[in-house]
Amino acid sequence: MGKKSDLVQGTLDLLVLKTLALQPAHGYAIAQRILASSRQVLDVQQGSLYPALHRLERKGLVTSEWREGENGRMAKVYSLTKPGARQLREEMDEWSRYIAAIQWVLEA
Amino acid sequence: MRVPWRREESELDRELRYHLETMADGFERDGMTRAAAMRRARREFGGVESIKDACRDEHRWSWLAQIGQDLEFGWRMMRKTPSVSIAAVLTLALGIGATTAKLTLADTLLWRTLPVPAPEQLSEILWFSKDRPEGLNSGSSGSMFRDGTLRVADFFSMAAYRNMRETVKGKARIAGHLYNQRVSISYAGRVSVAEERPVTGNFFTTLGLQPHQGRLLQDSDDAAGAAPVVVLTHRFWASKLGGERTAAGSAMRINNRVYTIAGVLPPAFTGIIPGEATDLYIPIPQSPRMLTADSWYREGEGDARKWIIQLLARREPGVSEDELRAALAAPYAASWAARPKSAEATPQLRISEASRGLGAMRRRFGDPVWTLLGLVTLVLLIACANIANLLLARSVEREKEAALRVSLGCEELRLLRQFFTESLLLACIGGALSVGVAAGLSALMVTLIPGAEALTLAPQTDPRALAGTGVVTLAAAMVFGLYPAWRTARAGVAPALKEGITLSRARWTPARMLVMAQMALGVLLVTAAIVFTTRLNELAGKDAGFERQHVLLFDLRPGEVGYKGDRLQQFWAAAEERLGAMSGVEKAGIAQTRPMLGGGHWDSVHNGDNRAEVAVHHGTPDFLASLGVPLVAGRVARPNETGVIILGQNLARELNAGLGSLVEMNKRKLTVIGIAKTAQYSSMEEEHRVVYLPFSSEQDSGTVLLRTAAPPLALVGPVRETVGALDKSIPLVDIYTMEQQISRTLQRERLFAWLCGSFGVLALVLCAVGLYGLLSHTTARRTGEIGIRMALGATRGRVMQQVLADGLRLAVAGLALGTLLAFWAARVAESQKLLPEGQMPGWTLVAAIAVLGTSAVLAVAGPALRASSVDPIHALRQG
Structure with a gap:
């Protein structure tokens, strides 16, 4: 396992939305997928996921329902809504511009 | 209780538990025991409670949830200081409720303006003279009262009425009425009695009333040969005639003569004298007493020496009472049957304001409106002082708590809101109870007032009175409730936190000053109550000179x-x-x-x-x-x-x-x-x-x-x-x-004395509640100190004595101040002719002081006993 990185402020929402765009998931699964798809670099502090999920739900970007999980317990599964998908596209564009800008500065 | 924030709370619990258990499942598979796996999951997850908090903050209902928390916390704080809370709630309930009930009653009887358009234009016409107007007047029907050395009367001759009425046309309209008489009636075969008032044909048009049914009276009804008609009050029509729609136009026998029912008065109009019970109005020439052969009234019709009619005027807009009086003087003098014998025996007119109807009440008691308003103000002051001192007493320890919370990271705004919510909670409970108290007392008062059955009263809680008294007291509750938070915000947290167990000496804190002021006002109110009730008893029990029994x-x-x-x-x-x-x-x-x-x-x-x-x-x-x-x-x-x-x-x-x-x-x-x-x-x-x-x-x-x-x-x-x-x-x-x-x-005197007396009782209860609340609270706060004193050798008797002395010192100071106030008030009352001179003998004051002193001792005794039973070891451990 390599060196872990803290999340850049404000990016957690983006990561959650992106993860949910692939398929609906419950909180634990989201954390696992972020860790896996970032090649074990981004270790989201598990607990901090939930305030973000609740915030996104309040904004109507994700919805949730209770479903039976793989271990037979009931899990609260989140999925992306249409406004969520739109928001994700906008934030990804925003993020790309941001990265590019940082890159330009660093290479200047 | 299923409230939105509760439901989300439990879902949140389930959601987080799922996460933790799934994490733990993984660790268990790696060979950990279940318990160890759960512990590790919790550690890696982060602080569960703070995350829950963070989630809650994200919710739509979070503000509501916070108010819920505030309320819950407020409720807990109220229960932590029960004596203060109960005293405050009681004060609010009694203060608002009882004053509202009394204001409602006083309003019904004394203050309510007549339900007619522009009642402020109405005036009663009276005359006064020093000596009896000899030669001008040989007999009268009406009422006469003394104003200093003057005799003031409300009766006039029919000639005076006609003269005055014709002369001031354009400036004012003048209507007349005679005193009530009991008559027997028979309608549709049923016989009963009713109160009848003869009036002039323009009586109702002058008042500006519209009929509820049929028509009211008109000038042509005054003509000598006019068909006899009668106008019914709505109350009489509804209760005795069953509210028949066809009543107008049908016949009714009054004292064995047939009258046609002209119409029914509107329901709001109950008469021109507050609380009177007139049922029927008949034009003067057709009234039974005028139709009776050889009747004294009938003679009065043509005899300018017989003064039988009472007059009511409606001034045209812009015409002052003085103008009216000036305009009436000449026609009045022209109606006299002879020249007055001297200046002292010459009647002069007096125009008296009549927007609230005519009434002997105001004449007899000077102006009881102001007396009662004064008493209400005093009671409200006491109630506010109570609230203030109870909440201030509690604020001392709340300041410490507030400081602690601020230093632990609580925002000041949130702190203010917390205190605001608590005050609101207190105010709401007290306010809600007060509505019940007001309604209950209103109903009770009507049954308690002696002679009320003769009054036509239907007191319902007056929303204006409730709102008025409510706003004042609740505002006091809010202001003094917020005080600790405000102090913390201003003074910062350090000084409040430094205090530990204080060895306090009795200081003249604002709370103690308030209790003192309260006792002083209490003396004033109780004295007033005793004076007015004694006066009534003197009047009622006075030797009339005849044997009143049997x-x-x-x-x-x-x-x-x-x-x-x-x-x-x-x-x-x-x-x-x-x-x-x-x-x-x-x-x-x-x-x-x-x-x-x-x-x-x-x-x-x-x-x-x-x-x-x-x-x-x-x-x-x-x-x-x-x-x-x-x-x-x-x-x-x-x-x-x-x-x-x-x-x-x-x-x-x-x-x-x-x-x-x-x-x-x-x-x-x-x-x-x-x-x-x-x-x-x-x-x-x-x-x-x-x-x-x-x-x-x-x-x-x-x-x-x-x-x-x-x-x-x-x-x-x-x-x-x-x-x-x-x-x-x-x-x-x-x-x-x-x-x-x-x-x-003595009905009206009774009513007034009863009102004053009940204000006195209320003041007494409020004072006792205030003193008790303050002392039991300070005693509770000083438990630690008392523990130290006892550990250092103070006996129980000594501790008790100290608490007693502390409370009584306050009471005595208040009583002394109150005595001065009472003397001053008596002087004012005498100069305002509210009381005959010398009506406040020393013993009244002594009685008032004794009553208040006793209640003070009783109020102080509880906390003193509690202080003396403090267990030093227990107290020191707590402190």
Whole structure:
């Protein structure tokens, strides 16, 4: 396992939305997928996921329902809504511009 | 309770538990025990509670949830200081509720303006003079009262009414009415009695009333030959006629004459005198008393010396009372039958504001509106002081708590909100209770007020009064509730946190000053209550000069059923004889004027150069004996004897008249045949000089007085039979014992005394609650200190003594201040003529102080006992 990185402020929402765009998931699964798809670099502090999920739900970007999980317990599964998908596209564009800008500065 | 934030809470729990358990499942698979796996999951997950908090903050309902938390916390804090909370809630409930109930009642009786358009334009026309207007007035019906050395009266001649009415056209409209009379009615075969008031045809148009049904009266109804009509009050129509839609136009028999019901008055209008119970209005020329042959009123129609009518004016907009008075002076003087004998005997007009209707109440008590308002203000002040000092007392420790919370990261705004919510909670509980208290007391008061059954009252809690008193007290609760948070925000946290167990000495903190002020106001209120109630008792219990027990009174009105001339004389003679012969009756007499009804005829009597104003009462020979006024000298008149007079003893002395003296009254020489013991006749209040004249059996109505051996009311049945044997069609009207009659005269005084008394009781309760709340709270706070004192050797007695002394010192200081206040208030009351001079004897004050002092001792005793039972070890551990 390599060196872990803290999340850049404000990016957690983006990561959650992106993860949910692939398929609906419950909180634990989201954390696992972020860790896996970032090649074990981004270790989201598990607990901090939930305030973000609740915030996104309040904004109507994700919805949730209770479903039976793989271990037979009931899990609260989140999925992306249409406004969520739109928001994700906008934030990804925003993020790309941001990265590019940082890159330009660093290479200047 | 399923509230939104609760539901989300439990979902959140489940959601997080799922996460933790799934994590733990993984660790378990790696070979950990379940317990260890859960521990590790929790550690890696982060602080569960803070995450829950963070989630909650993200929710739509978070503000509501916070208020919920605030409320829950507030409730917990209230329960932590129960004595303060209960005292505060009680204060709010009583303070708002009781004052509202009383304001409502006072409003109904004293303050409510008449339900007519522009009531402020209404005025009552009165006249006043120093001496009796001799030669101008030979008889009157109405009321007269004294204002200092002046006599003020409300009666005028019909000629004066017509003159004045015509002259001021364009400036004001003037309407007239006569005093109420009880009449018998029969409608659709049902017979009952009703109160009838004769009025002029323009009476209702002057008031500006619109009919509820049919029509009201008009000028043409005043014409001599007009068809007899009657207007009903809504209350009478609804209760006695069952609210018949077809009532207008149908016939009703009144005293055996047929009247057509013209219409029904609007429901809001109950009469021109607050609380009066008039049922019917009839145009004056058609009223039973005017249609009765030889009636005194009928003579008054054309005789400018008989002053029988009361006047009401509606000023046109822009016309002042002074202008009206100036305009009326000339036509009034033109109506006089003779020239006044002197300046002192010249009547002058007085215009009195009448937007609230006419009423003797205001005349008798100066202006009770202000007195009562003053008392309400005092009670509210006490209530606010109570709230303030209770919440301030609690604020000391709340400051510490607030400081702690700020230093732990609580935002100031959130802190303010917390305190705001707590105050609101307190205010709401108190406010809610107060509505119940107000409604309950309003209902209770009507049953408690002596004589209220004779008033037409339907008190409902007045929302304005509730709102007014509520706003004041609740505002006090909010202001003083927020005080600790405000102090913390200003002073910062350090000083509050540094205090530990304090060895406090009694200091003059704001709270203690407030308790003191409260006690002082309490003295004032309780004194006022005692003064007014004593005054009533003095009036009611005063020796009237006659034997008031065992007297039965009732009216007979043979004139109403057609008796006249010889038949009438025979009837009176037979009635007196047969009633006097009944078993159980000692004496029977007949009087022309009912005693203790406040009415009568006034005249002046001369004996040479000595002259006196007197009340004239006519009665049969046995009338004085049945009234219970003994003769000091001489004899009573023989049947049919005329030209003789009996003087009251006080009057005889004043006139320097003795038996056999020839006195002059109304230009007739009368021989004094008897001197009677000095006695009150028309009311308990003013001491009248009274003369008694023989009863004229041409009277078409009279009051029978029976002196009985047994309780008077037991004779009502047999008396009915006896009168029925004479003539079945003559009813017994207004049957009362003399004692009932006396208490009816004092009804308004009673009401006023009752209101004052209840304010006194309220003040007492509030003061005691305040003192108790403050002391029990400070004692609780000083538990640690008391523990130290006891550990250092103070005995229980000493501790108790200290707490007692502390509380009583406050009480005594307050009482002393209150005494000064009371003396000052008495001076003001006397100068405002609210009280006769010297009505506040020292013992009243002593009594007030004793009552308050006792309640203070009782209030202090509880906390003192509790302090003395402090367990030092327990106390020190807690501290």
